[in-house]
Amino acid sequence: xxxxxHLLFSIANLIPLALAYSFLLGRGRVxxxxxxxxxxxxxxxxxxxxxxxxxxxxxxxxGLVLVSLVSLxxxxxxxxxxxxxxxxxxxxxxxxxxxxxxxxTAVTRGALGIPNVPRPxxxxxxxxxxxxTTFVSLLxxxxxxxxxxxxxxxxxxxxxxxxxxxxxxxxxxxxxxAVAFLLVGAGTWIDTLFSIPYIHLLHPNDYQFPTFIxxxxxxxxxxxxxxxxxxxxxALLVLLREGLRFVKVPMMTSSGLVxxxxxxxxxxxxxxxxxxxx
Amino acid sequence: xxxxINALIAGSLAALLASGLSLVYGILRVFNLALGQTVLIGGYxxxxxxxxxxxxxxxxxxxxxxxxxLVSWLTYDVFVKPFYRRHPHLTLVTTIxxxxxxxxxxxxxxxxxxxxxxxxxxxxxxxxxxIIGVPQLFLVITTLVLLCxxxxxxHSTAFGRRIRAVAQQDTAAMSxxxxxxxxxxxxxxxxxxxxxxxxxxxxxxQNLSPTLAFPLTIKAYAAVTAGGMGNVWGTILCAYxxxxxxxxxxxxxxxxxxxxxxxxxxTVPLLFIIIFLLFxxxxxxxxxxxxx
Numbered sequence: 284x285x286x287x288x289h290l291l292f293s294i295a296n297l298i299p300l301a302l303a304y305s306f307l308l309g310r311g312r313v314x315x316x317x318x319x320x321x322x323x324x325x326x327x328x329x330x331x332x333x334x335x336x337x338x339x340x341x342x343x344x345x346g347l348v349l350v351s352l353v354s355l356x357x358x359x360x361x362x363x364x365x366x367x368x369x370x371x372x373x374x375x376x377x378x379x380x381x382x383x384x385x386x387x388t389a390v391t392r393g394a395l396g397i398p399n400v401p402r403p404x405x406x407x408x409x410x411x412x413x414x415x416t417t418f419v420s421l422l423x424x425x426x427x428x429x430x431x432x433x434x435x436x437x438x439x440x441x442x443x444x445x446x447x448x449x450x451x452x453x454x455x456x457x458x459x460x461a462v463a464f465l466l467v468g469a470g471t472w473i474d475t476l477f478s479i480p481y482i483h484l485l486h487p488n489d490y491q492f493p494t495f496i497x498x499x500x501x502x503x504x505x506x507x508x509x510x511x512x513x514x515x516x517x518a519l520l521v522l523l524r525e526g527l528r529f530v531k532v533p534m535m536t537s538s539g540l541v542x543x544x545x546x547x548x549x550x551x552x553x554x555x556x557x558x559x560x561x
Numbered sequence: 562x563x564x565x566i567n568a569l570i571a572g573s574l575a576a577l578l579a580s581g582l583s584l585v586y587g588i589l590r591v592f593n594l595a596l597g598q599t600v601l602i603g604g605y606x607x608x609x610x611x612x613x614x615x616x617x618x619x620x621x622x623x624x625x626x627x628x629x630x631l632v633s634w635l636t637y638d639v640f641v642k643p644f645y646r647r648h649p650h651l652t653l654v655t656t657i658x659x660x661x662x663x664x665x666x667x668x669x670x671x672x673x674x675x676x677x678x679x680x681x682x683x684x685x686x687x688x689x690x691x692i693i694g695v696p697q698l699f700l701v702i703t704t705l706v707l708l709c710x711x712x713x714x715x716h717s718t719a720f721g722r723r724i725r726a727v728a729q730q731d732t733a734a735m736s737x738x739x740x741x742x743x744x745x746x747x748x749x750x751x752x753x754x755x756x757x758x759x760x761x762x763x764x765x766x767q768n769l770s771p772t773l774a775f776p777l778t779i780k781a782y783a784a785v786t787a788g789g790m791g792n793v794w795g796t797i798l799c800a801y802x803x804x805x806x807x808x809x810x811x812x813x814x815x816x817x818x819x820x821x822x823x824x825x826x827x828t829v830p831l832l833f834i835i836i837f838l839l840f841x842x843x844x845x846x847x848x849x850x851x852x853x
Contacts, residue, residue: 314650360839368838370650371592371782375834378779382831386824492775496657503654 292413294521295420296477301501301517302427302510303470307463309508310436312443313361315467317373318498320380321357322471323490325350329475330397330485331390339403347472354468358461377495384487396486400479416477423473427466428510435462440508497524562691564808570697570766572804573704577759578777579784579800580711580793581752587791588728588748591645594656595636596756596781597774598663603629603757604764605667608676621678622761629757630750632663637749642742660774667771675768678761700762707758708797715793724748728791776827783830786837788844795846803830 300318307313329346333339356376361369384391391397401407406415430436438459441449450456479485501520505512582596593599607625610616616624640659644651685694715721723744726734731741759777763769784803788795807829811821837844 364838364842368842370653371786372835372838375779375831375838379828379831379835382825382828386822492657493661496654496661499654 288410288413290522290525292416292477292481293525294518295413295417296474296481297498297501297517297521298420298514299423299473300467300470301498301513302423303466304498305502305505305507305509305513306427306431306436306439307467308502309506310431310439310443311460311463312507313460313463314370315357315361315373315464316370316495317357317377318467318471319490319492319495320373320377321350321353321468322475322494323377323380323384323487324353325468325472325475326479326485326490327384327391329472330400330479333400334397343476346475347469350468350472351465354464355461358457358464361460361464362457381487381490384490391487394487396484396488398484400483400485402480402483412477412481416481419473419477423470424510424514430466431508431510435459439463562689564812565805566691566693567812568801568805568808569701570693571807572801573701574759574762574766575780575784575800575804576708576797577704577755577762579781579788579796580708581755582778582781583785583788583791583793583796584724585749585752586785587793588724588731589641589645589745591641591652592656592782593636593641593749593752594653594778595632595640595660595663596752597777598660598667599629599632599636599753599756600760600763600777601667601769601771601774602632602663602760603753604760604762604769605671605676607757607761608678608764608769609671611678612676618680625761625764626754626757629753629760631753633750633753633756634746635659636753637746641749642745660778664771664774667774671769671771673771675770676764677768678764680765694766696765700766704758704762707755711755711793779834780830783833786844787833789846790844792844792846795844799833799845803833806833 300322304315304318307315325346328349329342332345333342337345357373360372360376364372385393387393388395402412406412438449438454439462441452441454442456442459446456497520501516502513504520505516578596578600582593585591585593603625606628607621610624611618611621636656636659640655641652644655680696685692686698713721715724723734723739726737726739727741727744735741760769763773780803781800784796784800785791787799787803788797807826810829811823811826814820
């Protein structure tokens with residue numbers, strides 16, 4: 284039964300980030316390769332102040348402010364750079380943040396990570412904690428459906444399909460992209476806020492490239508921009524990932540094959556579609 | 562001066578990797594993110610042949626190079642060819658997937674322990690206060706010879722002319738009878754051979770470790786970005802420049818007050834990527850091309 288609760292938590296915890304990332308990639312066709320870098324900032328932004336004795340609420344707010352700033356940085360970069368250059372830039376930003384985290388040991392404890400991260404007192408009980416995560420996740424699904432169907436979703440789709448025509452129609456590219464990036468930032472913040480106290484440990488190894496690949500796989504498998512599909516693929520791929528732990532195949536081999544190569548093979552036309560031409 | 566020698570050694574390794582990466586990007590518009598793993602496979606196979614099978618050094622080197630070529634062949638036919646015509650970014654995903662699989666394979670077969678080739682002629686030379694090991698000197702010279710051979714092949718042979726024709730316009734080259742698809746495969750294999758040489762270099766000069774792969778790829782990518790995407794010679798020069806800056810960052814006693822911790826050395830290539838993509842995306846040496 285404990286394992287079933289664990290599965291429920293793993294699925295619910297990942298849904299906000301997966302949905303926000305799917306919105307950005309599917310609707311806006313923005314190749315943001317650095318959401319894990321934002322998650323790293325959110326994690327250390329929340330749990331370093333907490334380890335210094337800061338109140339949980341204040342620590343969470345500090346994390347939210349920092350992740351919003353990183354999201355705005357990504358927005359600024361995407362406005363300056365073409366698609367592939369932004370993709371590589373986002374990887375570089377992610378790795379630069381990781382290097383700082385690993386080497387600024389006086390603040391982050393480097394490769395040791397931050398142990399004994401407590402859960403908020405109100406939801407410290409395991410079952411209550413998981414149910415709260417699930418509830419937040421459900422709220423996020425509703426929010427994302429509304430945003431997707433709102434004028435923001437339509438404007439982002441228009442920008443993704445043909446940027447210049449969309450701008451000629453009066454769409455504010457900077458504002459719409461900022462909203463999309465801030466949503467991804469908020470998704471990473473929610474993910475971090477629950478996942479670290481769940482295992483009581485913040486460790487930089489959890490913010491390496493394979494984490495991003497798993498996220499990307501969820502979105503690719505569902506078809507980018509597809510909300511119900513993303514929820515379903517999150518559930519199925521988390522079950523698959525947890526199931527693979529019992530198979531005697533090295534995790535990374537199966538991860539590379541199952542989570543990257545096969546989805547890329549199947550969805551190669553939807554993953555990076557050619558822009559529509561007139 | 563010792564920092565210059567260190568930069569020359571580190572730069573030679575980076576130049577080997579980056580030149581192959583740049584050539585592949587210049588022709589296929591593909592970034593092979595499994596390049597670092599190809600380097601390690603070349604190095605580990607050479608180590609295994611030398612240390613495990615007790616084969617002579619020459620056979621060891623050829624074995625390592627052969628392994629790198631084989632991995633690159635696989636990379637092209639399974640992970641690049643079915644995707645790159647559809648969208649070049651697809652190959653970023655598939656080569657990352659290959660990288661993850663090779664990482665796991667390396668961990669499984671060669672384990673986490675650092676591995677290195679211990680040479681019997683490992684004494685050091687000292688001149689003018691600078692120290693360099695004989696194997697290091699040999700490796701720097703070998704790299705320069707390899708790069709000169711590479712230049713000769715690219716600029717003074719019929720094969721090189723075909724490569725440059727494909728790089729400029731592969732459809733036009735094919736209409737003139739150049740077998741572009743075979744050349745694409747061959748170019749990726751050449752980049753794998755250079756990468757494997759880099760791996761053997763690491764096995765002799767430093768230690769091979771499974772965690773090295775991604776930082777190696779990033780350093781090579783930084784050189785490609787700074788040198789101008791697809792500009793092989795600009796890339797090689799920038800590989801040496803990045804290595805020099807890496808050495809200066811951690812080797813200089815800044816303002817007579819502090820040393821930068823060695824861990825931050827890895828940020829130099831990342832800063833290169835960030836600065837060049839933001840302020841000079843064409844790189845240092847790429848001339849603006851005319852468009853119709």
